[in-house]
Amino acid sequence: MAHYLSDGIVLRTYKLGETDRILHVLDPNRGKVRCVAKGVRKPGSRFGGRLEPYGHVHLQLYEGRSLDTITAAELIEAHEGVRADWVASACAATMAEACDHLAQEGERATAMFLLLKDALGVLAAGPERPAAVLDAFLMRLAVLEGFRPSLDACTTCGSTDDIASFAVGSGGVLCSRDTPAGLQRLAPDVHAGLRLVTEGSWAEVARGTEPLPRSVGALVRAYLTYHLATDLRAWAAVPRGAGT
Numbered sequence: 001m002a003h004y005l006s007d008g009i010v011l012r013t014y015k016l017g018e019t020d021r022i023l024h025v026l027d028p029n030r031g032k033v034r035c036v037a038k039g040v041r042k043p044g045s046r047f048g049g050r051l052e053p054y055g056h057v058h059l060q061l062y063e064g065r066s067l068d069t070i071t072a073a074e075l076i077e078a079h080e081g082v083r084a085d086w087v088a089s090a091c092a093a094t095m096a097e098a099c100d101h102l103a104q105e106g107e108r109a110t111a112m113f114l115l116l117k118d119a120l121g122v123l124a125a126g127p128e129r130p131a132a133v134l135d136a137f138l139m140r141l142a143v144l145e146g147f148r149p150s151l152d153a154c155t156t157c158g159s160t161d162d163i164a165s166f167a168v169g170s171g172g173v174l175c176s177r178d179t180p181a182g183l184q185r186l187a188p189d190v191h192a193g194l195r196l197v198t199e200g201s202w203a204e205v206a207r208g209t210e211p212l213p214r215s216v217g218a219l220v221r222a223y224l225t226y227h228l229a230t231d232l233r234a235w236a237a238v239p240r241g242a243g244t
């Protein structure tokens with residue numbers, strides 16, 4: 001049996017048998033690592049609380065036939081501020097679910113790992129707009145997966161004038177001539193919100209006394225669902241501001 005080291009973020013954990021837990025870890029070099037922590041649910045387990053979701057951990061493992069087993073664990077960053085706040089927790093759960101869905105076992109995931117690490121760091125610091133941090137994470141994830149939305153030029157004719165709508169299936173905005181009847185008009189504040197979550201800095205996303213318009217989150221969710229074929233279950237628990 002081969003031993004190896006892994007450095008990653010715990011995406012999710014679930015119970016196995018009476019005292020064990022299975023973990024999904026996002027490792028920049030190995031992609032998704034599925035492994036088992038034996039005896040972790042016994043009182044006084046040698047792993048203590050070091051294998052909780054959203055923690056950045058350093059693991060020693062040995063390879064098993066179907067699941068690898070954790071032999072030692074060191075906590076690098078717990079992201080305590082995420083677990084202490086239920087809104088931040090709901091956002092982190094949605095981020096982790098998206099990574100769990102997209103990351104493949106045995107495939108490098110360096111950019112995804114760094115994106116998740118940055119986003120969890122921002123969430124743990126107590127942002128004023130946690131839902132916007134989630135939206136920004138998801139749009140950047142879509143960009144990483146090859147689905148950068150066109151936010152300035154009509155995806156049909158390329159015109160940058162008279163932008164009227166955002167068409168999820170077309171991958172971005174449409175001018176008024178190319179907007180089909182019945183497609184909702186893109187309000188300027190929603191357009192600005194989409195730009196912010198796609199291209200803004202983490203500081204710009206996190207700060208701001210006003211939550212982003214609800215439509216921004218709805219369009220981000222629709223965009224992810226359409227292009228990445230993932231309808232995130234944890235999304236429903238994320239509170240959103242009032243209005244459109």
Ligand SMILES: [Zn+2]
Nearest residue numbers: 154157175178
């Ligand atoms: Zn057009």
